[in-house]
Amino acid sequence: MSHSRPHIDTAGRRARLGRRQLLAGGHRADRVEEVAEAVVGLHASDPATVHLAACARLAEPDPAEVERALYDDGSLVRMLGMRRTLFAVGAGLVPVVASSTARAVAAKERAGLVRWLTEGAPGWDERRLAEAEAKVLAVLGGRGAATAAELTAEVPELREAIVVSPGKPYQATVAVSSRILRVLAAEGRIRRGRPRGGWTSSSFRWTPGTAFAEVPAPPAPEARAALARRWLASYGPATVEDLRWWTGWTLTATRQALAATGAVEVTLDGGTTGVALPDDLGPVAAPEPWAALLPGLDPTTMGWKARDWYLAPDQVPQLVDRSGNIGPTVWWDGRIIGGWAQRANGEIVWRLLTDDGGSEAEAAVADAAARLADWVGGVRVTPRFRTPLERELSR
Template sequence: MKGPPPVAEWRLQQQGISAPLGDDPAATVRHLLAVQAQDYYGSLWAVGLRTAGAREADVERAIAERRIVRTWPMRGTLHLVAPEDTRWMLTLMASRAIARDRARQERDFGLDARTTGRCAEVITRLLEGDGRMTRGALYEALAERGIDTEGQRGLHILGRLAHEGVICQGPREGKQPTFVLLDEWIPRTAPLDRDEALAELGRRYFAGHGPATMQDLAWWSGLTVRDAQTALEGAKPALSHHDHDGARYWFIASAEGAAPVAPAVHLLPPFDEYLVGYKDRSAMLDAAHNRQVVGINGLVSPSLIVDGRVGALWKRTLGRQGATLALTPLRPLRKADRPALARAAKRYGEFIGQPVALDAG
């Protein structure tokens, strides 16, 4: 009996990198449950990479049409999520970020419950009626009403209200994100109790990121190991597992025995789920290159994947004639990989709507 493919190769397939998940950007996001998105254009490409024929404008249109929501559901970090997943994820996971930051916000910024409640009331009045405002416009409006937003205080106000489910981000105005009222932006959904939410988290994480371990789930969600164990237990009826090198890897049962795919080259954006989605990245990243790919500040660099592993970093420069992608190899690129690299660059150029030139270093 043929065994399962290597972990990295399997993840490439399950995440929709080696073969697209479909042709709908919103369905791609739903499959992954959440796509890290503090780098806006990188998150668009993360979705486009996994969606057949998608262009940058297609992903932005799905955000503007409210089929994808950009908000802070976990780890205090911006993500793209499906509308129907937004509220239960905020309730389950964003509360940890609120609890973590509450004492510091009260001490350093005077954001106690009464003050944040007033901020919520003011911003609700400003945005109600399907309104949308940029961060700068909100800061000006808050200041006019006697609410200080200087320094980092404004960011903490908006972040707190996003975590509490008052606001989320809407479509961009030029290059600036706007903020909208969550309850006006997307339909209300029936709440899940905590055990139901944990089980849903487990099922969806392992469906979109498997094969992965329980520790990977805890890292990705920002929940405690105990909560991750509960999520795994609730999801087990839908899961299978594979033991490898002393670790137990879980995946959605329907993916068992997935056929290996041909090795290829892939251009991943910064903070891509292929790297961010796991506590243990050893299947995809050599230990010697870890600090070059994942900075001490948590920045995950744009990466070139060769045979499932990070082989180079890349940086985009836009010019009048198109885009240049400059590679910084972490190991020598093989001559045999050049055609696949050219195809990956061409696909990226199609996505952004510009010709792409490669500078392979």
């Protein structure tokens, strides 16, 4: 360990987490835009996660507040960005995410689509693809919003399908509509609109968007530095590998972005080398002890690649699926202590996997569960990515 580097211990990291990610009771937000700002972006692969994660951090949890930002005001924008993952980010951050990650992701998605179509479907080439996309945009321009089924009914090209892995046990028939709409969304040319059902629904309408290529944005290196700075302010101190994993950048791009922020090397507990912003090296007062029930794929639980400082390795098999997706978790004072689920009758149930915190933690978790049950009401939430403990508890 180098004694010339500042040291930030695990307690200091947990204090920052509770305060800056709005999980400690006295630090919750009034508006969902503040939540998105605090965590940089809300995971949006599972539509329920956006609402559950936001409401866990709102002083007055209400799904309508999230819907206002997503669908009425447009102040929260879904983007396929970091790690090719769908995030909901504040509108002001869209140019930074577009330049730092989303444009590169969209370019790869388009190249993959062109290759898939031209190799798997006779008669498809880039010209026909462009014509089909123009028809989709024209329909949306006329209607204002449409589901994938409604678009398919009006754009004949979307009705075609391609057999994937022919002759293999996992052979499948895939509609070209899903791939084409995904690429248009990745480019920002269309956006996910209001769902057809409630806030947990995966059935939604598409609306016209503005292509990210047309959004005035800083050059990519400058945008990566801006995103790295925002991430460190919320998730630092952390390791270079944490940021590389979270963004999906190359190691070289990650190091260059960190250098541009002026990040300082620090030591973390266990002798690990981390980085922190130069104005974030001093002690941070711990908030009052807090408990939270966070959803699967919550931005905090998925915020770092190295998680031992808040997730005990022996809990991983119960709380993480085989693809690395973290399910619903119970938190106490900056670390995960268990998991939770909702049963078919709507009851919120949980299990603590450690006795850390004792009776104080148990009481606080019960209060957090009651708070969650109160605002969820009669809505039934089933995580898209299910983990062993969540499955067991939900029975």
